[in-house]
Amino acid sequence: MKKVIALIPAKRNSSRLPDKNKYPFMGKPLISWTLDEARKSKYIETIYVSTDDPTIKQISTDKGASVIDRPYHLTLDPVGKREVLVHALSLMARPDFICLLQANSPQIKVEDIDKAIEKVVNSGGTVKDCCSMNKDTLFTDGAIRVFEYNVAFKEGPGMYQSCILTDYVDVHTKEDLEKVEKIIEDV
Numbered sequence: 001m002k003k004v005i006a007l008i009p010a011k012r013n014s015s016r017l018p019d020k021n022k023y024p025f026m027g028k029p030l031i032s033w034t035l036d037e038a039r040k041s042k043y044i045e046t047i048y049v050s051t052d053d054p055t056i057k058q059i060s061t062d063k064g065a066s067v068i069d070r071p072y073h074l075t076l077d078p079v080g081k082r083e084v085l086v087h088a089l090s091l092m093a094r095p096d097f098i099c100l101l102q103a104n105s106p107q108i109k110v111e112d113i114d115k116a117i118e119k120v121v122n123s124g125g126t127v128k129d130c131c132s133m134n135k136d137t138l139f140t141d142g143a144i145r146v147f148e149y150n151v152a153f154k155e156g157p158g159m160y161q162s163c164i165l166t167d168y169v170d171v172h173t174k175e176d177l178e179k180v181e182k183i184i185e186d187v
Contacts, residue, residue: 002096004043004117004146008034008065009084010103011075012053016172021103022055025177026184031056033106035063040110043117044099050074050088056103068092081142085152097121098147104171105143106180112164116146119162128160135165143168 010031014020022029031049038047049060050068052075057067068088073079085100099117101108112132119130129151132144143166169180 002121003045003093004041004097004099004121005092005095006038006041006044006047006099006101006113007085007088008038008047008049008060008101008103009070009081010049010051010053010056010060011070012051012056013075014172015077017174017177020172021051022053022059023177025106026181029056029059030106030171031059031103032063034101034103034108035060035065037108037110037113038099038101039064041099041113041117043114043121045095048088048092049103050084082152082155089149089152094149096149098149098152100145100147102143102170105141105168106171107166107168107183108143112166113144116144116164119164120146120148123160123162126160127162130162130164132166132168133163135167141166141168141170143170 010021021031047065048068049065050070052070060067074084116130120127129147131140134141169176
């Protein structure tokens with residue numbers, strides 16, 4: 001099996017929900033939901049968390065993740081995930097595949113993580129990038145994205161893409177958290 005790593009970007013500040021990535025949600029910090037599911041993956045060799053927050057660092061190491069100290073300039077808006085990803089990759093041994101996971105998506109399930117990994121890893125090179133997409137809106141939800149190493153350095157969409165359909169809520173507000181809590185409780 002080729003090397004698959006997970007990267008979870010989790011900066012301290014959020015403009016819409018203060019301390020979003022460590023916000024208490026149904027008994028544990030928001031990022032813990034993603035970390036717990038990533039740890040169950042049968043493919044992910046190492047989980048990395050890129051953060052500037054001491055509490056998130058502690059939560060992450062307690063859950064077995066390796067922490068990448070995110071420099072201040074990568075915590076500012078409008079810095080995106082790509083810049084954070086490129087920084088993180090510069091500090092680790094080259095993986096074959098990257099599984100980018102969102103800290104603020106508590107509905108992530110290991111089955112979806114592994115399904116996305118399988119679509120890329122088992123494609124024989126015909127799928128280079130797979131992302132989670134909301135089944136109702138058909139917009140990417142940012143929760144899961146798996147891709148070959150070289151895709152991390154390319155701008156714009158590639159030609160060899162796939163998706164997995166989900167019903168994840170992209171959490172940015174307390175209202176989003178309330179919606180997700182109701183969904184989880186109803187399952």
